[in-house]
Amino acid sequence: MKKLFFVFLIASAFQGCSESSNPSNTIFNPPVSTKPIFPMPGYNARNTSNPYCINATINPVQSGIADWSYTFQGGYFSDGSEFCVDSKSNVYYISQPLRTGSFYKFSPNGDVIWKIDSLTQDNFCGISLSADESRVYLVAYKINTPDSLYCIDSTGKKIWALQTLTLSKPLIGKDGDLYTFFDGKLSAITKDGIFRWQNTSITGYEGKYQMAIDIEDNLYVVGSNYVLSKVDRTGMVKWTYNAGDYVHGIVIDGFGNIYINRSDSKLICVSKDGLQKWIKTGADSYSYPVISSDNRILVNSYRCIIGYDTSGALVWKSDSLTHSPEFLLLDDNDNVYYLSDGNSGNIVIGAFTSAGKYWWQYVSDMSGTLPPPVLLPVGKLLFAPKRAWKIQAVR
Numbered sequence: 404m405k406k407l408f409f410v411f412l413i414a415s416a417f418q419g420c421s422e423s424s425n426p427s428n429t430i431f432n433p434p435v436s437t438k439p440i441f442p443m444p445g446y447n448a449r450n451t452s453n454p455y456c457i458n459a460t461i462n463p464v465q466s467g468i469a470d471w472s473y474t475f476q477g478g479y480f481s482d483g484s485e486f487c488v489d490s491k492s493n494v495y496y497i498s499q500p501l502r503t504g505s506f507y508k509f510s511p512n513g514d515v516i517w518k519i520d521s522l523t524q525d526n527f528c529g530i531s532l533s534a535d536e537s538r539v540y541l542v543a544y545k546i547n548t549p550d551s552l553y554c555i556d557s558t559g560k561k562i563w564a565l566q567t568l569t570l571s572k573p574l575i576g577k578d579g580d581l582y583t584f585f586d587g588k589l590s591a592i593t594k595d596g597i598f599r600w601q602n603t604s605i606t607g608y609e610g611k612y613q614m615a616i617d618i619e620d621n622l623y624v625v626g627s628n629y630v631l632s633k634v635d636r637t638g639m640v641k642w643t644y645n646a647g648d649y650v651h652g653i654v655i656d657g658f659g660n661i662y663i664n665r666s667d668s669k670l671i672c673v674s675k676d677g678l679q680k681w682i683k684t685g686a687d688s689y690s691y692p693v694i695s696s697d698n699r700i701l702v703n704s705y706r707c708i709i710g711y712d713t714s715g716a717l718v719w720k721s722d723s724l725t726h727s728p729e730f731l732l733l734d735d736n737d738n739v740y741y742l743s744d745g746n747s748g749n750i751v752i753g754a755f756t757s758a759g760k761y762w763w764q765y766v767s768d769m770s771g772t773l774p775p776p777v778l779l780p781v782g783k784l785l786f787a788p789k790r791a792w793k794i795q796a797v798r
Contacts, residue, residue, distance in 0.1 A: 437657035437658055437698065438696060439654075439655065439696070440454045440616075440657075441454070441696070443654055443693070448461045448734060448777065449461070449487070449777060449780075450485050450486055450487050450530070450775070451531065451532040452487075452529065452572055452573060452575060453531060453533065454616065455534040455575070455576075455577060456489075456490065457489070457490040458490065459490035459492075459780040460735050460780060461733075461735045461778050462734065463738050464734070464740065464782055464798060465782060465798065466763060466797075466798060467752065467753070467754060467764060467765040468797060468798060469765070469797055470513075470796040471512055471513030471796050472513065472794065473513050473794050474793045475498045475505075475792055477501075477792070482499070482526055482773055483496070483773075483774060483790065483791040484497035484524060484528045484529065485528065485530060485572075486530075486774070486776075486777035486785055486794075487529075487530035487539060488777050488778070488780075488785075489536045489557075490536060491511070492511035492779040492781045492783070493508060493516065494509040494510075494511075494785060495530045495539055496787075497528065497530075497541070497543065502523070503520065503521050503523065503546060504524070504543075505522065506519040506522040506541075506543070506555070508557075511783070517559040518559075521545045521546060522544075522553075523544065523545070524542070524543045524570070526570065528572065530572070531574070533575065534579060536557060537556055537557050538554055538557065538562065540552065540554055540555075540575075540581060541555075541572075542569070542572075549567075550569075550570065551565055551566045552564065552565045552567050552581075552585065552592070554594070562596075565585070565592070565596055568586045569585060569607065569608075570610070571584040571585070571607060571609065571611070572610075572611035574615070574616045574622070576616060576636065580592065580594065580599060580620075581594070582616065582622055583614075584608075585598075587607060587627075588602065588607075589622075589626070591638065599638075600638040601638070602640070605632055605634065605640070612651050612653070613626075613653065614653060615653040615655055615661070617655055619635075619636070621634065621635050621636065622634040622635075622636075623655065624653075625646055625650040625663070629645065629646045629647055630643050630644070630646065631645075631646045631650070631653070641677075642677035644678075644679065646665060648665050648667055649665070649666040650664065651688060651691060652690065652692055653691075654691065654692050655694075656694050656700065658698070658713060659674075660674055660680065660713055661673045661674075662694070663692075664686050664687070664691055664692055665688065667688065668685060668686055668687065669682050669683065669684055669686060670682070670683045670684075670692060670702050670711070672715060681715035683711060685702075685709070686702040686704060687702065687703045687704065687727070689729070690702070690703050690731065691730075691731075693733055697737075699711070699718060701719070701731055701739065702731075703727065703730075703731055706723055706724045706725065706726065706727050707721050707724060708720070708728055708731065708755065708759070710759075719759055721755045721759040722761040725746055726743045726744065726746055729742050729775075730772075732775075732776060734778060738754060738756055738757050739754065739757070740752070740753070740778065740784055741753050741755075742775065742786055744771070744772050745766060749767055749768065749770050750766075750767045750770060750771070750788055751765070752765045752784060767786075767788075767795055769791075769792075769793060770788060771790070772788065773788070773790075774786075774789070774791075779796075783796045783797065784796065784797050784798075
């Protein structure tokens with residue numbers, strides 16, 4: 404009888420542990436992150452278009468004084484490309500003051516690591532970086548040949564090229580697949596240049612700012628009909644929202660809300676379910692919104708930068724400027740950098756602290772803004788004018 408009672412006690416103890424004392428559903432569940440995806444593809448400080456790139460701390464640009472510059476061979480042909488920066492602060496850039504053009508890789512100090520002659524683009528284009536930084540992807544062409552989506556390795560060797568009719572900057576997902584508009588159609592292409600799928604119902608226009616990606620590789624894309632679609636990684640449309648006009652910039656906060664800048668100077672917030680939450684006026688229609696680490700949505704407005712929380716309440720405003728800022732960038736401390744056409748016509752680069760206080764300003768000898776600037780992890784900012792004859796770094 405004593406033995407039976409002892410066995411009963413042991414069995415009861417185990418049963419209690421399995422039903423009421425198991426901490427797996429309470430204590431050890433990881434907290435749900437509400438931080439935005441960093442780097443935000445297409446809008447991160449390094450312009451990689453890839454949230455899975457090798458992580459590198461983006462150090463502040465402390466002083467706003469001239470560092471290195473590089474002057475290109477003379478000419479005034481076309482606009483040049485966006486910059487793209489790897490974790491070691493090497494810079495990829497297409498220069499095209501001459502019709503022949505050249506694709507460069509620069510060191511953090513402005514030395515030319517390599518150059519591919521005769522690769523060019525008629526309008527400023529985007530360059531995307533693979534997660535391991537062994538490849539870059541861009542749409543470009545050589546004289547008397549059509550546009551192609553190029554895959555080029557980090558040593559400057561061409562891996563493959565696919566002829567295309569659309570100039571679109573690819574996004575890159577978890578497994579290295581490229582998501583882009585190819586021949587006008589939303590497409591998924593493997594890192595080896597093989598098509599996974601095309602969605603012919605979503606057609607796009609040329610540009611770099613009409614697409615974003617979340618942590619599950621869902622795409623948020625605005626097509627030529629101005630409809631914002633959520634598309635899963637297989638190409639299936641999950642929901643749509645009629646944006647109603649041209650969109651410049653799509654970003655996602657840490658709660659799954661989507662933000663777009665529309666061409667009528669409106670910032671629109673759409674929920675993760677595709678429902679409009681709020682609209683704010685006064686956002687610059689040609690620049691994209693950016694999101695801070697605590698989910699403040701920052702947009703450049705008339706002679707200042709303003710920030711909203713996810714409910715649409717105004718929670719942040721920079722000191723006033725004498726000119727209107729464009730193309731915002733954030734370092735890892737949420738300090739804000741901008742580019743502007745100054746009152747004298749020369750390009751102005753400036754910075755605000757994360758609290759919105761004026762920090763520094765640099766007035767260049769170049770004029771005419773178009774491509775956005777970029778931040779290097781070593782604490783430098785690099786910029787160029789429209790139809791760049793020179794690029795300039797500040798530190």
